[in-house]
Amino acid sequence: MFRGFYTVASGMLSQQRRTEMLTNNMSNANTPGFKADQSAMRAFPEMLLQRFEQQSIPTENNLRLPFNQMVGSINTGVYMQEAMPKFIQGDLRETNINTDVALVDINIPASAENGLPGTVFFTVREPGGDIRYSRNGNFTVDGQGFLTSASGMYILNDAGNPIQLSSDRFTISEDGQLTGENGETARLGIAFADNPQRLIKEGDGLYRTEDGAPLAAAFGAAGVQFTLQQGFVEGSNVDVSRTMTDMLTAYRAFEANQKVLQAYDKSMEKAANEVGRVG
Known part of the structure; x- marks a missing residue:
């Protein structure tokens, strides 16, 4: 009994x-870049x-x-079992907002660990200095001219530094090259996770690695193909x-x-x- x-x-x-x-x-x-959890x-x-x-x-x-x-x-x-995010591409939503950027997966190789495709992320930095990763491209420019996420985290370039601009009037090419109104240049720091299921999910659509080690750069990674679309955001895949x-x-x-x-x-x-x- x-x-x-x-x-x-x-x-x-x-x-x-x-x-x-x-x-x-x-x-x-309706959260940009959100990845739905799944379980069994x-x-x-x-x-x-x-x-x-x-x-x-x-x-x-x-x-x-x-x-x-x-x-x-x-x-x-x-x-x-533990809830695991489902890393499939969400629908693109056109916003016509200059600071919005969407990551578009084209060809992402499958992981040798589980046979599932990897994914690419924007690299952001928390106020405390910790590195996090996100698919949410709903960006803004703060009062000091730094490109930040909606929650106020710095968007990093490919050298791991915050991106500072003179205004929010800038352009981003499909390969992540950013050009400001007064000639500032930078390239968005896009990271590649071969097996994103090993990442630890946090709030606000953020992820971190288990050991704190940075992810590899997506630009130049073998077999990884993606583009960036300015004026769009990736919607949730729910x-x-x-x-x-x-x-x-x-x-x-x-x-x-x-x-x-x-x-x-x-x-x-x-x-x-x-x-x-x-x-």
């Missing part, structure tokens, strides 16, 4: 986590049950020998209709587990209050 409680509770917790993940995807459906349900490792008994041997001293009786395997519940359907499925699965839990609870209450009652 208690085993049933644990199994049902694990099902409810996994569906709750899945619902939270899908809700986050839905809330970021997996069963906990099975356990092999054995019953320990003793068998009497008809001898003068009534010898009893222990032995194991095989019962069988049992599943110990379900859990949701499939809204599919996400809504998955949310309803997760909610119904949660409700089904909840009803089973209530049935277990009533059975335990009846066993505690009625079984063994002397009439």
